[in-house]
Amino acid sequence: xxxxxxxxxxxxxxxxxxxxxxxxxxxxxxxxxxxxDVYFTEFVNVGGLAFEQKNPQLGQIVSxxxxxxxxxxxxxxxxxxxxxxxxxxxxxxxxxxxxxxDINMGxxxxxxxxxxxxxxxxxxxxxxxxxxxxTKEGSQNQIPISVKTRIGFDKIDTQNWAGFLLGQNIQALTxxxxxxxxxxxxxxxxxxxxxxxxxxxxxxxxxxxxxxETKSEKEGELECxxxxxxxxxxxxxLELLLSEILQD
Ligand SMILES: Cc1cc2nc3c(=O)[nH]c(=O)nc-3n(C[C@H](O)[C@H](O)[C@H](O)COP(=O)(O)O)c2cc1C
Numbered sequence: 001x002x003x004x005x006x007x008x009x010x011x012x013x014x015x016x017x018x019x020x021x022x023x024x025x026x027x028x029x030x031x032x033x034x035x036x037d038v039y040f041t042e043f044v045n046v047g048g049l050a051f052e053q054k055n056p057q058l059g060q061i062v063s064x065x066x067x068x069x070x071x072x073x074x075x076x077x078x079x080x081x082x083x084x085x086x087x088x089x090x091x092x093x094x095x096x097x098x099x100x101x102d103i104n105m106g107x108x109x110x111x112x113x114x115x116x117x118x119x120x121x122x123x124x125x126x127x128x129x130x131x132x133x134x135t136k137e138g139s140q141n142q143i144p145i146s147v148k149t150r151i152g153f154d155k156i157d158t159q160n161w162a163g164f165l166l167g168q169n170i171q172a173l174t175x176x177x178x179x180x181x182x183x184x185x186x187x188x189x190x191x192x193x194x195x196x197x198x199x200x201x202x203x204x205x206x207x208x209x210x211x212x213e214t215k216s217e218k219e220g221e222l223e224c225x226x227x228x229x230x231x232x233x234x235x236x237x238l239e240l241l242l243s244e245i246l247q248d
Contacts, residue, residue, distance in 0.1 A: 003144045004038075004073040004099050005172045012037035017077040017102065017148070019043055027071045039071040043104045046080035050088040066096060073099035075146065079107065081117045081127070083134035090138025090145075098143065100171070101135055105149040108180045119180040122153045125164050132168045144171030151192045152179040162196045166203050173200075 015022060015030055017040035027039050048062030068074055076098045078089055086103070093101055105128060107118035114120075121128040135145050147165055151158045156179060165173055175196050177188035 001141050001144065001171075002099070003171055005144055005146070008037045008073070014038045015040060017041060017043055017075075017104070023065070024067045024069050024071070027074075028069055031071060039074045040102060041066060041068075041074070041076050043077045043079045043107065044089075046078050046085035046089040047082065049078070049092055050082075050085040053088050053092055063092070063096075066093070066098075068096075068098075075100035075102045077102040077104055077148070078135075079104040079112065079118050081115055083127075083130045086131050087134040087138035090135045091140075094139050094142050100144045100146060101139060102146045102148055102172075102174070103131060103135060105147050105165075106174075106176050106180075108150070108183050113180070119150055119153065122149065122157075122161055122180065125161075128165075129168055132170060146170055146172035146174065148174040148176065150176045150178055150180055151189060154181050155179060156189065156192060158192045158195050159199065163199055163203075166196075166200055 013036045015027065015036040015038070019042045022040060022042050030036065030039075042065060044062060044065045052058065052060060052062055066076055076093045076096075078086065078093070078101060080086065080089075090101055104118050105121045109118070112118045112120070116124065116127070121131070132145065132147070139145065147168075147170055149161070149165065152161060162173070162175065173196070175193050177190060177193045178184065178186060
């Protein structure tokens, strides 16, 4: 996977996705005023994109919103409810040469919530996980998948919700530091964003520890030649581990 999130300079400066604002013309104007490290499109509906894929004779009504020029890296933001539509849209977005796909799970507009899309997914983590999976499969893991969301629906629920998303093996997570109910009417809860950073650091640390344990197990196995030797090696290590736990 070509994951630009790992190579951009830190701290980075991003042009946020804005409906009816961040089209290619606006993005090019911004390039001349102060080039960001990452660009986002406006959000584009996956139902519309998938319909267009299946009915090319009807023209490009929705995908013109994905028109682009030389802005790079450029992330296409998408929204909707049906995992199959995310799968089709992700395929198309990779074909169009985008650098990433961002799934909107934060928009608080009543019309989209009524459909069960965007920030309504905070109340439907199973569907959110299916959507992320379908998007990964559609993109064939060629470009990074990210999510943009809020810190809860009616009340702050950062630990649960952000923890759940960080467990979905996504390449980036953007947090709008307000609940859906708060819309944009209160100051941002910066401390909650800080909690997500801490949570992510903790998860990454655990992953690293697990990786190094798996690696040393593999290395140990490589030193053994027969199945018996491998089994004995594993039993020895298990005993060692158990005695360490008992001593603790
Ligand atoms: C006009 C407008 C359109 C927006 N459209 C989107 C959008 O399509 N997708 C999205 O994730 N956020 C959208 N947002 C939210 C912004 O990206 C940003 O997260 C939000 O404005 C929070 O920053 P603020 O507190 O400085 O307003 C939009 C915001 C504005 C003002």
